[in-house]
Amino acid sequence: MRPGASIALIAAVACVAGANSVRAADILRPSLPAVPVAADWTGLYAGGHIGYAWDSRDATIFSPAGGGLVSGSTSANGIMGGGQIGYNFQVTPSWVLGLEADGSAASLNNTAVGGPGFGARENKINGFGTVRGRFGYAWDRFMVYGTGGYAWASTEMVRTQQIGTINGAPPGTVETSSGVASGWSAGGGVEWAITPNWSFRAEYLHLDFASQSFTFPLAGQRIDATAKIDVARVGLNYFFDFSRYAPY
Secondary structure (H helix, E strand, O other): OHHHHHHHHHEEEHHHHHHHHHHHHHHHOOOOOOOOOOOOOOOOEEEEEEEEEEEEEEEEEEEEOOOOOEEEEEEEEEEEEEEEEEEEEEEEOOOOEEEEEEEEEEEEEEEEEOOOOOEEEEEEEEEEEEEEEEEEEEOOOEEEEEEEEEEEEEEEEEEEOOOOOOOOOOOOOOOEEEEEEEEEEEEEEEEEOOOOOOEEEEEEEEEEEEEEEEEOOOOOEEEEEEEEEEEEEEEEEOOOOOOOOOOO
C-alpha cells in the first residue's frame, strides 16, 4: 500500500471512532429537567361568574306624620350571574394585591302581605355589584385571597292596595318606588391558574346595605328597608398577559 493511501485510511478510521465516541457520550449524558418558572399573577384580567345568592330585608312602614306603623322581614334566593374585570400586582413572590369591579344580574323577589291599611309589597333586587380590593397569598399557580370594598344594589318595591282605601289609594292601586342602595362587601376565595391565560375561581361574598327609603304618595306611606345579600359563586378569568409563565 502506498504511504499516502495508508495515511488517508488511518484518518478515516479516526473520524469514525471520534463520531461514535461523541454519540456514546450523548447517550450516557443524563437529560436535565426544565427549570420550573413560578407563576406571576401580575396583569389585567376579565371574566364571568355564576352562582347562588340569598338575601334578607328588614322594613318599617311609616305614616305621613312620620310615625312607625309596622315592621317586618322578608327573604329571597335564586341564581345569579355576571362579569368582572380587575388587575393584579404581585408585590413579592408570594403576596398579590389587586383591584376588581363586578356586576351581577339577579332576581331576588319576595312578597309581603299586610292588613287593609298596609297592602302588599313586592321587594325586588334586580342586580348588584362591588368594587373591591384583593389581598392574596400565592403558591405558584394557586392563590387564596381575602377581599372587601364598596357594594351597590338595584332595588325596587311595588306596593298594591288590596282591601279598603288608604289615603288616596283605593283597592287595586299600584305604586312603584326604586333606587340604588349602597353599602360594603367582604369575603374571600381561591383561584387556580389552569393555563397561562385562564384561571378558575370559587368565592364567597357578603354584601350589607344601608337603609333605603321607598315612598308611595297615593297611599301616603314611606317604607325604610335594609338589605343583606350573601353570594357563593364560581368563575373563569382570562388574563391578557401570562407570558411570564412556564409552558404548561
